[in-house]
Amino acid sequence: MAEYNRRVQLTGGATFIISLPHEWTNRNNIKKGNAIQIEDLGNRLVLRKDSSSRDEITRILDIGSNTPKEAIHRALTSYYIAGFDNLIVRSSSYMDEKARSEIKSFSKLVMGVEIFEETAKSMMLQNVLDSSSFPMTKAFRRMALNVETMITDTLRVLEENDIELRKSVISRDDEVDRYHFYMMKEVMKKSAEDHSVIFLLLLSRIMERIADHTVNICLFLEANDEERHDNIDSDIIQYLKSSNDLFMKCVEQYNRKELATLNSLIETRKVIIEGRNEIRARVSGNSNLLSSSIAEEISRIGLYSIDIAEILMDMVLSGVDEAKI
Known part of the structure; x- marks a missing residue:
């Protein structure tokens, strides 16, 4: 990516002007009278050829x-x-x-x-x-809502052994993938102009993985239909509820961006690991592989949720020169 230095000129007593790089105008076939889009990104301005006149790809x-x-x-x-x-x-x-x-x-x-x-x-x-009508921030929120609903419905599957709801959770993984692919496409298009979109891509990837682990729980239950649900460790449901609460609190920080809260969420990593280890230790002697496998998937949901908090902290601090925690 080329960089150009231009000296600001003053014309008419009140208007600041700079010249456009010759290489850029040639490459984009800019002619006299063409419209140029200017996007204000705080301490940066992004110029692009008017999208209404761009060549189709x-x-x-x-x-x-x-x-x-x-x-x-x-x-x-x-x-x-x-x-x-x-x-x-x-x-x-x-x-x-x-x-x-x-x-x-x-x-x-x-x-x-x-x-x-x-x-x-x-x-x-x-x-x-038209991606301008569906910005990445909106896609992120829709994706987060879908993942939260998948986790909540998986709780119901565990509590009620609802086979149809279990199938629904598994099928909804494709919807999460839709948002993830869209976010990847948009980041490819905008990363050269706005480096902060990389954080959204990382968040999207993590939520896609959380959805996968939620589906894995339902697939384990599907593969073990003959095993009674009352044989599943009694703490499994509470463990998933706790991980879901953690996920929702971490996602909420996308809007709030409170450093102290993000720090406290990140520090729950030890609690997630201990919860998994306690369940696995308790069921290891009775060959309850289903409970052990589900506990592992739930721990991944919790740990990935903490990753969301860490990336949000990176996102906040990358945009400021001074912070207080």
């Missing part, structure tokens, strides 16, 4: 008749994160139903992508979501 993915669906999914995800307006997936021969199904499944997994055109040998995906 079209990407092309060629696949073979035997390309594994996993490879197709990985490539589509990478292109989505890199950003595109149009993505053409094409095959030299007739595109089989497995490939089409994977492409359609992908378009439902990520946010703002629709199938625009389909032929015998190709499919065109189009990004129809």
Whole structure:
């Protein structure tokens, strides 16, 4: 990323002006009369070519008749994160139903992508979501709410052995992934202009992992349907409630950003580890592998929640030169 120094000039007695770097104007095809967007980021100004006049980004993915669906999914995800307006997936021969199904499944997994055109040998995906109408902060809050609901519903699954709710929790992991992929895409686009968005990406990744551990609990229960729920250690439910409370308190600090509170949340790490160890020690003699496995997943939820508090502290202190704790 190039840096340029410009001396501020005064014109008309009240207007400050600087010249635009010649290399930047050439690279972005800036002409006299073009509109330039200016974003105020406190002690920085970010200039960009008017988005209404930018060139569309079209990407092309060629696949073979035997390309594994996993490879197709990985490539589509990478292109989505890199950003595109149009993505053409094409095959030299007739595109089989497995490939089409994977492409359609992908378009439902990520946010703002629709199938625009389909032929015998190709499919065109189009990004129809204006990210300015759905900022990253809003995506973060939606993602946090989804994860909180998944944890709360997992508590109900443990308490009531609700099989349908258990299936619902497992299926909702895809919704969390949707937000995570969207956050990755937006960070790719904005990180050069605003380094603070990196913190949002880290928070998004942690919440995606918390959702995964919540799903793991439901998968363990599903795989052990024959085991009575009253055989699960009596402290498991309270342990998950405590981890959920910790998660909600940490996420709440995204808005509050109170250093003293963040410090106290971070210091609960020892309590989370002790809770896990107590349950595992108690069930180790009776071969209750289900309780031990669930306790491990709950501890990960708690420890990842503490990671959220640590990243928020990093986020707060990175933006100030003086702080009090």
